[in-house]
Amino acid sequence: MRRDTRGVEGLPLRLLITAAVLALTLPAVASALVTHDLHRTEERIRGEALRVLDGASRLALAGGGRIHLTLDVRSGALTGVEWVRFRALGGTGVAEYQLVGQSPRPVTLNGVPALQFASADGLTLGPGIHTLRLEFLGGAGVVAVSP
Numbered sequence: 818m819r820r821d822t823r824g825v826e827g828l829p830l831r832l833l834i835t836a837a838v839l840a841l842t843l844p845a846v847a848s849a850l851v852t853h854d855l856h857r858t859e860e861r862i863r864g865e866a867l868r869v870l871d872g873a874s875r876l877a878l879a880g881g882g883r884i885h886l887t888l889d890v891r892s893g894a895l896t897g898v899e900w901v902r903f904r905a906l907g908g909t910g911v912a913e914y915q916l917v918g919q920s921p922r923p924v925t926l927n928g929v930p931a932l933q934f935a936s937a938d939g940l941t942l943g944p945g946i947h948t949l950r951l952e953f954l955g956g957a958g959v960v961a962v963s964p
Contacts, residue, residue, distance in 0.1 A: 851896075869886060870924065874928045876930075877930040882953055883950065886949050892944050910932035931959040949962055
């Protein structure tokens, strides 16, 4: 077996080049992952809020009834959920949510009746899985929302 030291001399240069390439690409990859998770979490939370508003709209259109919805408002892998809030605003039901480090975002849907809650501030949900009960109150013309 022959002794060749040229490979040992070239090893530090190869390691330096590998480290430089990693140092240049890792921030871009990490940023892309954070952005992807933010959009994915935001779409999921927005979709869950729309499910509640759509359920209230369907109950009002049917003229009565009751439904139970299980909402998944858990945080994403890298994006945290602060809260999701449902409330009545100007005779209609609206929702809004806030992700960690972001400003609150509204969610609206045409044709949603007024929502009624046990609290005057509406219903605020933290991160997690929640079950809501929606019931159309025909005399009042509103949909009662309760956990």
